[in-house]
Amino acid sequence: MKEKSLIDLLHDVQESNPKNYVSKDLAKKVAETSNLSLSKVYGVATFYTMFSVTQRGKHIIRVCRSLSCHLANGESILNKLKEVLGIDIGETTSDGEFTLEESSCLGMCSIAPSMMIDDVPFGNLKEEDIEGIIKKFKEGAL
């Protein structure tokens, strides 16, 4: 049972792809190594929200949409992100830097509203923080 599960393999290939998605070629490769049909691989890849079969940005922004963030006016943070990045949920900026996504809950309810960019969590967000955070990421400071 030491071999990796299909989900592990998909995580691996997606992480190795700078465009942050499971491309058709990668999916084929996974199908070969795991001895599964391509449809099985796609079945799993499309079931889980953290896998994408379409091209994404270098950084994935996940905005928390849980009730606590909702009560703490998380909507305004999302709108500010849309404004700063010039994209809607599910879209990628034209420079290929950011993809904006939603998460059902990031578990930072006590410091709502919150978001994560890649593995970095942010809480107690204010609208005016957003621009600075995005800038830092662009510059690779975080």
Place this chain on the structure above:
Amino acid sequence: MKIYRIHALICAGAQCIAAGGNGFEDALKDELKKHELLKEVNIIETGCMGSCQLGPLMAVYPEGVIYTKLKPEDAKEIVEEHFLKGRAVKRLMWKEKETVLPSLSEIPFFAKQTKIVLRNCGIINPEDINEYIAQGGYEALGKALTEMTREDVIQVVKDSGLRGRGGAGFPTGKKWQLAYEQDSPIKYIVCNADEGDPGAYMNRSVLEGDPHSVLEGMTIAGYAIGAQKGFIYVRAEYPLAVKRLEIAIKQAKQAGLLGKNILGTNFSFDIELRIGAGAFVCGEETALINSIEGKRGEPRKKPPFPVQKGVFGFPTVINNVETLANIPVIIEKGAKFFRSFGTEKSPGTKVFALAGKVNITGLVEVPLGTPLRTIIYDIGGGIPEGHSFKAAQTGGPSGGVIPSQYIDVPMDYESLTSLGAIMGSGGLIVMDETSCMVDVAKFFLKFTVDESCGKCTPCREGTRQMLNILERITSGKGQMEDLELLEKLGNTIKLASLCGLGQTAPNPVLTTLRYFRDEYIAHIKDKKCPSNVCKLSSEVKNERKVFNRSSS
């Protein structure tokens, strides 16, 4: 050696210099020269004394007087009054604030808590197994393996009355017993760390703050049921928890607390991490099994139950993180100790994630049966900005709301169920009068519609229809019949869905209908949202106006 009458220590730390420290020193020297005191007063430049917000400062000995926030023009007064006449300049003296610092256990947030699960969180370095061992960690495992039979271990857990902390509250000892009775060469322990309930994050906190307590609990469980291997299924949204678990597993293996022949006994046990990929339904145990196997996380029919046929078809015990973190304490201190907290039917403690409209948010561990009021007011410090408590939401999208008339409800499994809410995994979101209950219900339903895996029709289609109705109501197009329709649909979905997700999905709607029906009616009849949250469309209002005019 020169003997000085007075020693004046002037802070010459970087910050004091920045604050003008040098200017004062020069002025002081000038004044001393004027009064020919340079031979009597020894000026010493010290490093930073640390009270930079008070700087520049000067300490004068032998009296030990401390002057703060000195300006060059103060030099004259100090020299003439203090150095010449021996009268300290009170105006410039540092006044020590007489503050007595409270200890952690005295501040209200901690005073009413009982820490069993969170016993080490925030107190030890989670990346150092030695700190866990120094706190008595792995002692329970040692006791179980060397002094207790497998049957003894199960008996103690049964006697403790510990119930699953993931939400359903199934007796843990009984689950272990069922798995123990299975005749199979291979068995598994799974730790469910797929904490997906919006509003709950206590499992992550345990994994990040005290990962070894979970590993120890799992290993004890493995010994009891006869498993050789455990999986921890963590959601991918918790990268730090994954990292700390990886470190903890590695250290436990190096120490021989995982692996072959643990503590010199013939018991061997290993733990492997499995990372999720973002699917709420995987918190449901049969869906979780599929996901561990690398498949789509769709739930399976029960029976067979996981204790009969679980991961890869072998008997599997699935326990929640918090449940497992309780195990070492129960084994070490006994069932009686554990039962000294909580109620007869719900012994022990529960961790709640206190969030929403409450002054102090955070993780709170209290004995089961603690009144909701104690959590919100004594621990949480009440509702902010002069607002009043309206309702608390427990159990996330599977739970319901507790209205203000039940604020004294004891927080235990049965009491919450009787109100139509559930314990769930411990999310506790407080709402005040600015929160619209129809909006809250809609919010959770949106969530379940998104997260429904789509396998069974009642959940997939039913929740969508309920959401449609709610959207109608919150946009001002609702009908009174919609309320009955919601209840009918909700009850059908509860009965007919395949797994726990669907079976509980209507709860937020049904409880808000039960306790806040008037708010629904206000949306429908008056086309108004009493809390001013829902934006009822203006066209509707106009239509109504026209209608009123023509009907009058």
Place this chain on the structure above:
Amino acid sequence: MDKIKSIEDLRKLREQAKAFLRTRQGEVKVKIYISMGTVGIAAGSRDVLLAILDELQKRNFTDVQIIERGSMGLDVEEPVVGVDRDGVVVYYGHVAPEMARQIVASHVINGQIISDWVIAKE
């Protein structure tokens, strides 16, 4: 780390670990605890940690150990920093990087507690 082969070994190790932690406390003058769970980091504890490291370096103070911990649960106060000096642990709340620098200067190096920022002691 050597394998622990029996419960006696485990108990011996526990005493050693306890003693080790005690002496470590004795070896350095000050320990700084930083709450580095997800909530702490999201509230800014990483910047606080960097400020502390920078300030210690600026002041050339090395008699200190920095330890990352999980969350105490008091999330509303994050980032939380504990200073273990002179036998008392003092926890500060809502620590911003600039505050952290002052805590280093006042409390860590000079033993002066900044009581206005204190949550509680231990």
